[in-house]
Amino acid sequence: MTNPKKITQRGLWFEEFEVGAIYEHRPGRTVTEADNVLFTTLTMNTQALHLDAAYSEGTQFGVRLVNSMFTLSTIVGLSVAQLTQGTIVANLGFSEISFPKPLFHGDTLYAETLIADKRESKSRPGEGIVTLVHTGRNQHGDVVALATRKTLVQLRPAEVSS
Numbered sequence: 147m148t149n150p151k152k153i154t155q156r157g158l159w160f161e162e163f164e165v166g167a168i169y170e171h172r173p174g175r176t177v178t179e180a181d182n183v184l185f186t187t188l189t190m191n192t193q194a195l196h197l198d199a200a201y202s203e204g205t206q207f208g209v210r211l212v213n214s215m216f217t218l219s220t221i222v223g224l225s226v227a228q229l230t231q232g233t234i235v236a237n238l239g240f241s242e243i244s245f246p247k248p249l250f251h252g253d254t255l256y257a258e259t260l261i262a263d264k265r266e267s268k269s270r271p272g273e274g275i276v277t278l279v280h281t282g283r284n285q286h287g288d289v290v291a292l293a294t295r296k297t298l299v300q301l302r303p304a305e306v307s308s
Contacts, residue, residue: 157230159302160274163261171224174256174285177212182251185216212249217291221282224257230297235273238296247288254285262294272301 186196194201195211202210249255263277276299282291 155227155231157226157228157233158299159233160264160266160276160299161302163229163264163276163299165261165264167261169225169228169259169261171228171257171259174254175220175224176254177216177220177249177251179210179251182210182212182216185219186213189213189215191215207248207250209250212251212253214245214249214291217245217249217255217282218243218293220255221257221280221291221293222295224255225259225278225280229259229278230299233300235270235298235300238275238298240293240295242292242294244292245290246292247284247290249282249284249290253290255290256283256285257281258283266301267298270298272303273298274301275299 196213199210258281260279262279264274266274276297278295280293281289284290
């Protein structure tokens, strides 16, 4: 083949987001102690529940917890290749963030995203606002994180065919 077709992996154009659809993002991410300590120290979060094993033994959990901001960052990160890689314009913000159960070292974090809403932007031609609800689950299916996020996404460019 002299001129093979080239395909660039990308996220979805605005038109491709289907309200009500749930995207399961795989593979998951098994979280290590090193991940948690590095993230926690890089972000200057000195919470003993993340860093101090002796302190954590005396808590209701009995062990250190994975930093919830690592959990949030990872569930969003797991969605990027499938949903927004190369098509997002901006992350507009988060709301309704919760962490119903803790994540522990050695747990595997899986993410899924519900497309909750979308509308074309009134002020930015060629772009639309998509509301995503990210859910993080551990390997047992327990919900460990929920976050609603609004993103500004490109509409399909005229020169790009479906």
